[in-house]
Amino acid sequence: MSAPSGEKLPLLKDGPLALEGLARGLRTLDDMLVRCMRCGFCQAACPVYLATMREADVARGKLALVENLAFGLSRDPDAVNDRLHRCLLCGSCEKNCPSGVRITDVFILARSLTASYLGLGPLKRLVFRQILPRPRLFETLARVARFFQRPFLRPAGGDPRTFSVPLLRPVLGERRVPRLAADPPPGEESLRIPRAARGLPRAAFFPGCVPDKIFPGIVRASLKVLARHGAGFFIPRERVCCGLPLLSAGDREGFLRLVKRNLRAFREEKFDYLVTPCASCASAVRVYWPRFSAYFAGEDLKSLLFLAENAYDATSFLTRVLKADFPPSPKDPALPRVVYHDPCHLRKSLGVFEEPRIILKSLPGHLYREAPGAERCCGNGGSFNLAHYDLSFQIARRKRADLISVSPRVAATTCPACMLQLMDVFSREGDAVEVRHVIELYADSM
Amino acid sequence: MTLSPSLVRDFQKLLGRENVFTEREDLLSYAFDGAVLPPRAPSIVLMPPSVELLGEALRRAYEGGLALTARGAGTNLSGATIPEPGDSAVILTGKLNRILEINQNDLYAVCEPGVVTADLFRKAAETGLFYPPDPGSMEVSTLGGNVALNAGGLRGLKYGVTKDYLMGLEFFDWRGRLIKSGSRTVKCVSGYNLPGLMTASEGTLGVFSRLILKLLPAPSRTLSMTAVYNNVAEAAESVAGIIAGRVLPATLEFMDQKCLKAVEAASKIGLPTEAAAMLLIEVDGFYDEQVRGDAEKIRLICRKNGALAVDLPESQTERDRIWEARRGTLPALARLRPSVVLEDATVPRSRVPEMLEAVGRLALKHRLEVGTFGHAGDGNLHPTILCDRRDPKEFKRVEEMVDGIFEAALKLDGTLSGEHGIGVAKAKWMEKETNRATIEFSLALRGALDPSGLFNFGKKVV
Numbered sequence: 001m002s003a004p005s006g007e008k009l010p011l012l013k014d015g016p017l018a019l020e021g022l023a024r025g026l027r028t029l030d031d032m033l034v035r036c037m038r039c040g041f042c043q044a045a046c047p048v049y050l051a052t053m054r055e056a057d058v059a060r061g062k063l064a065l066v067e068n069l070a071f072g073l074s075r076d077p078d079a080v081n082d083r084l085h086r087c088l089l090c091g092s093c094e095k096n097c098p099s100g101v102r103i104t105d106v107f108i109l110a111r112s113l114t115a116s117y118l119g120l121g122p123l124k125r126l127v128f129r130q131i132l133p134r135p136r137l138f139e140t141l142a143r144v145a146r147f148f149q150r151p152f153l154r155p156a157g158g159d160p161r162t163f164s165v166p167l168l169r170p171v172l173g174e175r176r177v178p179r180l181a182a183d184p185p186p187g188e189e190s191l192r193i194p195r196a197a198r199g200l201p202r203a204a205f206f207p208g209c210v211p212d213k214i215f216p217g218i219v220r221a222s223l224k225v226l227a228r229h230g231a232g233f234f235i236p237r238e239r240v241c242c243g244l245p246l247l248s249a250g251d252r253e254g255f256l257r258l259v260k261r262n263l264r265a266f267r268e269e270k271f272d273y274l275v276t277p278c279a280s281c282a283s284a285v286r287v288y289w290p291r292f293s294a295y296f297a298g299e300d301l302k303s304l305l306f307l308a309e310n311a312y313d314a315t316s317f318l319t320r321v322l323k324a325d326f327p328p329s330p331k332d333p334a335l336p337r338v339v340y341h342d343p344c345h346l347r348k349s350l351g352v353f354e355e356p357r358i359i360l361k362s363l364p365g366h367l368y369r370e371a372p373g374a375e376r377c378c379g380n381g382g383s384f385n386l387a388h389y390d391l392s393f394q395i396a397r398r399k400r401a402d403l404i405s406v407s408p409r410v411a412a413t414t415c416p417a418c419m420l421q422l423m424d425v426f427s428r429e430g431d432a433v434e435v436r437h438v439i440e441l442y443a444d445s446m
Numbered sequence: 447m448t449l450s451p452s453l454v455r456d457f458q459k460l461l462g463r464e465n466v467f468t469e470r471e472d473l474l475s476y477a478f479d480g481a482v483l484p485p486r487a488p489s490i491v492l493m494p495p496s497v498e499l500l501g502e503a504l505r506r507a508y509e510g511g512l513a514l515t516a517r518g519a520g521t522n523l524s525g526a527t528i529p530e531p532g533d534s535a536v537i538l539t540g541k542l543n544r545i546l547e548i549n550q551n552d553l554y555a556v557c558e559p560g561v562v563t564a565d566l567f568r569k570a571a572e573t574g575l576f577y578p579p580d581p582g583s584m585e586v587s588t589l590g591g592n593v594a595l596n597a598g599g600l601r602g603l604k605y606g607v608t609k610d611y612l613m614g615l616e617f618f619d620w621r622g623r624l625i626k627s628g629s630r631t632v633k634c635v636s637g638y639n640l641p642g643l644m645t646a647s648e649g650t651l652g653v654f655s656r657l658i659l660k661l662l663p664a665p666s667r668t669l670s671m672t673a674v675y676n677n678v679a680e681a682a683e684s685v686a687g688i689i690a691g692r693v694l695p696a697t698l699e700f701m702d703q704k705c706l707k708a709v710e711a712a713s714k715i716g717l718p719t720e721a722a723a724m725l726l727i728e729v730d731g732f733y734d735e736q737v738r739g740d741a742e743k744i745r746l747i748c749r750k751n752g753a754l755a756v757d758l759p760e761s762q763t764e765r766d767r768i769w770e771a772r773r774g775t776l777p778a779l780a781r782l783r784p785s786v787v788l789e790d791a792t793v794p795r796s797r798v799p800e801m802l803e804a805v806g807r808l809a810l811k812h813r814l815e816v817g818t819f820g821h822a823g824d825g826n827l828h829p830t831i832l833c834d835r836r837d838p839k840e841f842k843r844v845e846e847m848v849d850g851i852f853e854a855a856l857k858l859d860g861t862l863s864g865e866h867g868i869g870v871a872k873a874k875w876m877e878k879e880t881n882r883a884t885i886e887f888s889l890a891l892r893g894a895l896d897p898s899g900l901f902n903f904g905k906k907v908v
Contacts, residue, residue: 034784034836038480040521044562044585053493053540054472055520061475064485068474073485079471098777099786 022077022117026070029109033070035101036063042093042103047377047395048086056083059093059103066110081114086388088381088395089248090344105291108247115250128254132209132241133261142213146180153179159434162427173389176427178420183217190223197230201272201321205233206285208278209241210416211437218416221443222277222314228446229322233275238265242284245382256295263296263303273321274311277439279415280382283345285311313346314439315355315414326362336409338366338441341399341422342375343415356414356438363445369406376402380421396425403433410434412441449489449533453510457492460506461499465541467491476517476536480583481525481871482787482835488515488529493538497558497655500542504653505622507535513900516649518560518588522595523788524869526648526905537653539590545569546656553661554613554630559590559654563597566659576664578605581865582776590654596646598865600772603689603823604696604730605662607865609645614658617644617651620896630658648867649902651895665730667737668696670765671758673725673748674718678702678806680752681723682799685822687747688727689795693740697728698823699772702802705817708778709771717771721754725822726772772819776830779817783832787844791855792864795825804854805829812847814840826864852878873908 042059043049049058056065065083068074087107094103120128131138153163162176196202203226211218226233243258266274276282290308293301318324338360347353353375361368379385379395399422403411411422411433422435449468457466467473468490477485489512494500507514513530516537520527529536539560547556550573555566563577563584570577580599581587587597593615598607614628627640644651675681685698701709701724710717718724725748729740745756759765780786793801802818805827809816820827829851833844852862852875862872862879877885888907893899 030836031784034834035780037482037780037786038478039583040480040519040586041583043519044564053538054467054475056472056475064475064478065471068471074471074474076471079469083471083475099780100777 019075019077019117022113023070023072025113026066026110029066029106030070032102032106033063033067035099036060037099038064039098041096041098045092045096047088047090047092047379047398048391050398051391051394057086059097059101062087063101063103063106066106077114077117081111081118084111084114085384086391088344088377088379088384090377090381091348092344092377095348108250108288111248111250112252113250116252120249120251124249124251128246128249128251132246132254133258135238135240138209138213142180149180153177156427157430159423159427159432161434162423164427174393174428175389176424178214178423180214181216183215183220185216186220186223190220190227192234193227193232194234196232200230200232202232202234202270203273203275203317204266204269204271205235206239206242206274206276206278206281207235208276208281208416210420211277215416215419215437217440218277218437221437221440222275224443224446225314225318225439226275229318229324231322232271234269234271236262236265236268238268240265242278242281244280244284244288247284247288248381249383252292256292259289259292259304260296260300263300263307266303266307267299272310273317274307275314275317276311277314277414277416277437279313279343279346279350279413280417282311282313283349287349313350313352313355313414315359316350316352319355319358326358328361329364329366331367333367335365335367337369337407338363338410338412339369339371339403339406339408340374340438341371341378341403341411341413341418343413343418344377346414347375356412359438359442360412363441365445366410366441369408371403371406371408373399373402378418378421380417382417385421392421393425393428396421397429400425400429400431404431408433410436410441412436412438414438449512450510453506454490456506457490457503461492461494461503465493465495467493476520476529479517479520479525479527480523481528481869482785483525483528483871486529486531488534488536490534491536491538493541495541497542500537500539500653500655501618501622501624504537504618507537508620508622508898508900511898511900513903514649514653515902516590516594516653518591518594519562519583519586521583521587522591522867522869523790524595524863524867524871526595526867526869526902527591528870530900530903539588539654542590542655543588548573548575548661549630550575552630553663555659555661556630557589557657557659559588559593559657561589563587563589563592570661571664574664575661577611577659577661579608579611589657589659593645593654593657594648595867596865598821598824598826600697600699600821602821602826602865603698604694609642611660612641612645612657613660615641615644615654616656617654619652620898620901624655625652628658646867648869648906650892650906651901663732665696666732667734668728668730669737669741669758670726670728670768671741671744671756672768673727673745673753673756674721675723675725675753676721677752678723678802679799681725682802682822684725684748684751684753685798686796687751688744689823691743691747693729693743693747695727695740695744695823696730697726697821699726699820700724700798700822700827701726701772701775701819702817704815705775705779705819708782708817709774712778712781713770713774715767715771718755725753726768728769775817775819776828779830779832783815783834785833785835787831787833787848788866789829789831789848789851790826790863790866791829791851791860792824792826793855793858793860795823797858797860798822798825798827800858801825801827801854801860804858805851808847808850808854812843812850814843814847816847821864824864825860868906870904873904873906876907
């Protein structure tokens with residue numbers, strides 16, 4: 001896993017709510033902006049550009065737009081903001097950038113500046129400021145949705161676990177979705193193991209919102225695996241969303257508030273590591289939280305740095321921290337094939353890509369096959385999928401073509417958002433491919 | 447901007463609304479390319495979804511009096527795709543990106559102009575064929591752009607540059623009529639050599655719609671080697687010696703100490719940072735004896751010319767490391783300062799030592815940090831000036847140094863640009879390299895083929 005610290009981001013100084021204030025705010029990014037030499041190499045890596053071939057959709061074009069707004073060449077924050085949000089924040093460009101421009105950092109900060117100028121909009125305000133910070137309210141709403149979902153779901157063909165939702169078409173469009181919490185949640189008794197086996201660490205388990213509300217099977221599998229390997233663990237009761245969706249929407253204030261709440265929640269008990277089955281949460285805690293360390297002090301800062309240093313996704317926790325042995329299973333060509341999709345937040349953000357493969361290759365009931373372009377973004381990008389579904393789906397279709405080229409029975413990944421995307425595209429294209437989290441497959445094999 | 451709304455609607459009807467851009471923030475993203483030059487936004491941007499519509503869009507734009515700039519990936523380093531002043535349109539070839547044919551019997555490819563260079567390279571490689579031109583931007587650059595700028599790359603010494611692979615092409619003239627020239631045959635003398643004329647024309651004569659490109663059998667054996675030197679002159683003499691020694695390596699690259707140090711600091715691959723210069727050499731062919739024989743010859747020549755060490759790594763990983771170092775040079779330099787200005791003046795190979803000396807002198811004189819690397823075997827060096835484009839005083843010194851580099855290159859019987867193009871950046875220097883009559887001849891040619899002066903008018907020859 002790459003170093004958690006990275007570079008710290010500067011404290012942003014929001015000006016008054018006037019265009020000049022926004023421009024002044026953006027000019028604090030100038031030292032990062034000037035490094036882009038406009039070589040255009042980002043075009044080769046950008047999933048959105050490869051779908052649209054538009055310069056305003058690729059990093060070079062967006063960096064130029066931010067610069068234009070900062071220096072008065074553009075005076076239309078709305079138009080710049082629209083284009084800034086046509087980005088998955090997948091980091092593919094940054095990996096490919098010869099001059100090392102911190103592209104995702106620039107975009108995140110620029111989005112937060114344009115959002116404080118333009119406002120968030122009522123729906124985002126409601127979700128980010130009223131629901132996500134209140135775990136009990138969030139859970140109640142999820143229960144209500146689970147209770148009433150059945151009449152809305154229509155079997156969709158393809159994977160039997162995905163459905164179309166014709167009655168909600170105005171909201172969900174053509175999307176195919178899984179049933180909320182189709183798998184039973186973990187039993188009450190399995191939610192904590194107070195003490196680890198001798199010499200083994202104790203983990204604070206952070207399920208992530210999507211596993212928590214949609215895929216409880218991932219939570220159950222993770223806890224089973226932790227228990228079998230002798231690790232102790234607990235789930236912080238007062239935990240909230242990691243904040244990444246807010247950061248990507250430009251709600252810096254809401255993001256900081258969630259981080260602060262989480263920092264307190266993690267002080268409930270003593271532990272050695274934070275473990276999560278969600279690639280995005282792992283990346284948030286390890287990479288994005290410390291970027292904003294300038295906004296924290298005292299106990300909070302200490303917790304934040306401790307968590308950043310010690311946060312692991314479930315697969316690297318098993319292989320690196322617990323040093324569990326995963327001997328490759330015999331390669332029987334008759335076994336159903338499993339293929340792996342690299343979530344951007346795990347591979348590009350944290351440099352984790354061998355760990356999940358080591359686990360998959362050890363499964364006795366599956367034959368691992370590497371897909372071409374496994375590291376390419378699936379096009380979900382969280383809110384990107386909500387705002388730009390057609391584009392998102394177009395990118396997903398390319399991902400699907402890569403995955404099915406090795407004829408898999410199962411497509412595995414380590415990011416619940418990627419799972420939603422893959423389920424959608426397989427279902428709409430009529431592929432009988434099951435989408436599972438690596439940890440679920442491992443837990444099944446135990 | 448007085449682009450008429452009816453013309454805009456016309457384009458929208460013709461190409462589809464999604465292929466016509468008029469919002470200022472979209473236009474601004476086409477105001478620049480890879481050159482360090484002031485941006486200038488066009489009035490409209492057109493992305494024809496098919497070659498037929500390209501011709502029709504071109505005709506209407508020309509009739510409507512729009513200054514036209516065709517743009518592939520927009521990676522060139524001379525400002526050749528920066529839009530023209532006044533009412534102007536940028537025409538994108540991004541959606542014309544089909545490889546129409548790879549002919550394995552007659553060894554050629556037929557491509558639309560928006561095909562990415564590396565995609566053709568990979569597609570050809572699938573069948574054991576080889577498309578040699580490999581400009582640094584090949585992962586994103588388009589073949590249309592490569593032809594319009596006559597792009598070079600690392601393999602120029604043995605394999606030549608883009609012009610050596612263009613067998614034929616089709617393009618639209620100012621009336622939107624399709625012009626066909628060249629052929630799928632090895633030999634062809636029908637009509638004027640229009641492919642030759644269109645190569646390096648930088649969008650001033652027409653817009654390409656189809657390219658026929660030569661392919662070669664892919665060499666099955668390659669060997670890479672490095673030679674390390676105490677002083678730059680010995681490295682340069684080795685280059686001259688290799689060429690005089692009748693060996694033709696596929697690649698013969700040079701890196702000075704500044705580059706070695708920058709790459710080593712960035713990626714720690716064990717480069718000799720004490721050395722004044724290093725040569726990176728690759729020989730290729732189809733037989734072990736031939737390739738090994740060439741490598742041995744080169745080793746002896748380098749030693750005779752003072753190389754401290756000549757290394758011929760056996761393992762693929764070590765070979766990869768050599769080329770990783772070379773590819774990592776510009777990125778590593780770029781990380782030292784906010785901006786880089788990459789120059790491209792080229793001299794006859796035997797004058798490379800003098801050119802290197804001149805660059806060193808100019809860097810001192812203008813108090814600038816410069817790293818030099820490049821295609822020594824082609825006499826094509828890339829002195830790279832590290833600066834901050836926000837500092838007007840420093841940038842003025844950069845511009846003076848660039849002028850100095852041109853002057854030095856011309857004095858050494860060289861040329862302004864080996865492969866980056868003339869664009870807007872170097873047009874004012876053209877007369878110095880040639881003479882007034884040449885400029886007037888070129889302008890007369892342009893006048894006949896672009897009567898309204900709308901094809902990338904401020905570029906190339908002014």
